[in-house]
Structures are given as structure tokens and as C-alpha cells.
Amino acid sequence: MALFLLGRRFFTCRADINMTAVHAYCSSVASGRQRVNGVDLYYEQTGRGRHAVLLLPGALGSTKTDFGPQLKSLNKELFTVVGWDPRGYGQSRPPDRDFPSDFFERDAKDAVDLMKTLGFSKFSLLGWSDGGITALVAAARNPNLINKMVVWGSNAFISQQDLKLYEAVRDVSKWSVRMRQPMEEVYGAEVFAKTWEAWVDGIAQFAHKPEGSICLELLPLISCPTLIIHGEKDPMVPSFHPQHLLQHIKGSRLHLMPEGKHNLHLKYADEFNKLVEDFLQQ
Template sequence: MARPGAGGALLRRLRVLAQLPPAARGAPPLGLRGPAAAAASASYGTSITSAKIKVNGVPLHYKQTGQGDHAVLLLPGMLGSSQSDFGPQLKSMNKQLFTIVAWDPRGYGQSIPPARDFPPDFFERDARDAVDLMQALKFKNFSMLGWSDGGITALIAAAKYPTLIHKLVVWGANAVVTQEDLKLYNAIRDVSKWSEKIRKRMEEMYGHEYFAKTCEAWVDGISQFADMPDGNICQHLLPHIKCPTFIIHGGKDPLVPQFHAEYLHKHIKGSRIATPSSKKGDHFNS
């Protein structure tokens, strides 16, 4: 549950951390230079499809772009959407290597109705929706890039559907809720205390009433995990994640202390982690 609306800058950094090809970092594709590079960039695949498809009885909105063999699903955070959280990635990721899908979970973005709710299994429900969306779009297997709540959803999906998930990148995610976390969550319950910039963006997308009501409901929804043994969200599933996993922690994340990223790294076998303590020039810690 990283800071709402903070995904853009971190995701731009992610393209470097994940060591994507030069084209994904804004360089001309396939090593072209000069006029050839300009022509290639102009036709590199800027078209982004926006559509809805019914999944588990709910019309889910998604954006899709690219024609690469490697399918990637981008999962937004709390109150986020495909456009608000992943606009730069939909525009700039390498569209020859990747087919990129960014979705709006039920009750978020343009996947309204239904209104967003938070039953005890809402993360499992999102994981099922996400996987079933990609299956409905005819992707046999795919990677997941998830941040905040989307990261938790991706962790659950990777554990429960191991034959479908190729690779996993998560940031701003946690597997448990502690008493320290509860204090951080309740500090954002009142949206009038949010920064004006982020609050205005959310109100433009949802309207004030839906935004405020859904934020309060999210705080109540995520807080219910504190009543579980050890504050468990998905800690019991981490040993079942078999795909290559990259965990990122942002040093200025105000909602997710670094120990959560370290916990994920410790309990996901073979995972790699990037934190502010990583050595300069070395983006991965074993």
C-alpha cells in the first residue's frame, strides 16, 4: 500500500532497475540511429486500446498496447487505475518485446460499477479477476508488475496460479499488517488531509464523495487483516511462489516500512530485492 498516486516516478525508475532493453528506456529501438531511429520511433507502436470485457460477472476495463511475445499485466495500487498509475509505461515500454495490459480492478477507474468494496477475501478476488482477465484475453502465461495493493494481488496470483505467471515484480507491497501499519493507514483515512495535488487528481477521477467513502472503506478493509494471526494477508502463500521475483522498496514510501520488503525477500525463495541500502550500481541484492 504505497502512497496513492506515487506510482509514476517509481515506475519510471523501475524500467531501469528491471534492466529492460534500451528502447524501453527511451532509446531508439534495435540500435538504430539518426533518421532511421526517428522513423522507427514514430512507428514504434503508440496505439493503446481501451476496452471492457466481462470477467466473473463484472465488466472490467483495461488498456492494451504492444505486440511482443512477452505479455505483462500492470496492477495499480489502492484507488489507482490503468491510466493514473501506468500512463508512462503504457506509452514507453518496449512494444516489440512486450504486450502490455493495464487493468482497473473492480470498483476502480473505469471498472465502475460495481462500487468498490472490501470483503475479507478482496485480495483473492482481485487475484482471480486479474488472472481470469488475462485468460479471457487469450494469454496462456504472463508476467505481473504490481505496486501497492496491486503488488499484494500479484503475490497471491503468483502463488495460486504458478503455471500461469512467468515473472513477478512488486513494490510497495506487504504480506502482513502490523500495529505500526494501522497507525499509518488511519493517518490517511481523512482525505482532506491528503496533499492537494493527489487529492485533486483523485477527485477528478472519482468525485469527492466516492473518493472519500472508498478511502475510508479501504482503511477498514486493510485493517481487518490485523485481526488475523500474525496480521496475515498472504504470508502463508509466499513459499508457493516459484517464478523469478524482484522486490523493490522506495526509500520515501510513507505507508510501507522497509521491513515488509525484506520480509517478502526472506520468504520468497530465489527472489531479488532493491532497497535504498543497495550499493550504487548494484540494483539487486541476493
């Protein structure tokens, strides 16, 4: 859930990237749209490393709101970093976002097919919150394509405790201006409020499935090295969720950040980026 956001960045270096419908709108990030599964998906790409990495944003999130410090500071010699806006989010509109029962599966297919369209035969996943759930699905469904995976602020099932947390944030008019503003800049106040309510209903539907499963049955299918990061002060993701992932993803490891909240990759970007770079290089 992309409740805490960052919308400002951009820097300097060349964008030597040759792609369809791409323009370099700053000197280090190339942006463009690719037609994937019937929709035009917006993405940004930076770096020239051999190790490709896809950033997967949280609910209603986008490259612009969710991953500024990663696009800026992940090692551009080692990694080629791609951020994207899932269909109906950010600049991947139209279409308007909807939340059918398979929306995580749909996002996972879109994400993988986007990377294949961009010419990446194997890549790693960095997934935050809803993006982490999408990454779990993508890794389970595409074991031969995924190199490594990092997920944080994510869950594979919905508990009654989770439902209460989601209902508590349903009404965005009760959010602080600081929390609302980045999303309202992307969507406008009315569309943001409407889409957020639709997301709350969309995520809540999983509570009616056996064991509240979003993707419980897929966790044993994940074979790539997986790093789970959890902020111990995360107000939206109870600690039993990363523990469950650790227990059910073979060979995974868990790193706890004692002061981390839901947006730990933004608030503690230097620590997070180093942790990720070290893991991806191992």
C-alpha cells in the same frame, strides 16, 4: 496504496489489436472492457512483444492514474503490456467497490481470468502497493501461468505500525490538493472520500488475523522469479516488509532505491523501467 499518482499520457504508434469490445482511442493504446467473473473489467493494451505483462494498480488506483510511464515507455517490441482497473475501481464501475475479507483473492482471480480471456496463456506481473499484494496471491495460486513478477510498495501482513500509517491518511480532506486531485477526477470528491475510508477499514481487518496475515501462508508457494523493489524513503511501507518478502519467496531478489518513495515507478520512471525490462529479459 496509490497515494501518489500520474494521470497524463498518450503517444503515437499503431494499435493492431483485435479484441471484443475494444476501440483504439489513441494511436498506440487499445482500450476496452471484458466480462470477467460477472463484472465488466476495463483494460488498456499496448505493444506487440511476445512477453505479456500485466500492470496491477494500488488502492483505488487504475491504469489512468498509476501506470502512465510504463504504458508509454516499456519496450513495445519485446512486451505486450496490459493495464487494468480492478472491479469497483476507475472505469471498472459499476459495481461500487467493497472490501470483503477476501478482496485480494477476488482481485487476483479477476486479474488472472482477464488475462486468460484476452488470450494470454502465460504472463508476468508488475504490482504496485495493493497491486503487489494481488500479484503475490495470483502468483501463488497460479504457478503455471505466471512467468515472472515484480512487486514494490507491498506487504504480506499488517503490523500495528502499518495501522497507524493508514489511520494517519484516512481523512482525505487533510491530503494536499496535488495528492487528491487525480483521484477526485476519477471518482468525484464525495465517492473518493467514502471509498478511501472503506479501503482503510478493509485493509485494517487483516490486523485481526494471526500474525496480521494478508497472504503470509502463500509466500512459500510462489515459484516464479521475483524482483522486489523498495524505495528507502517510502513513507507508507516500512523496510521490514520487503525484507520479509525476500526471506520467504524462494529465489527472490531485492533492489533498493535510496531516494525512492512510494511512487518510485512514477518519479524515477526511466530507472524503474530499465530495471524491470532487464529483469524480465533475463
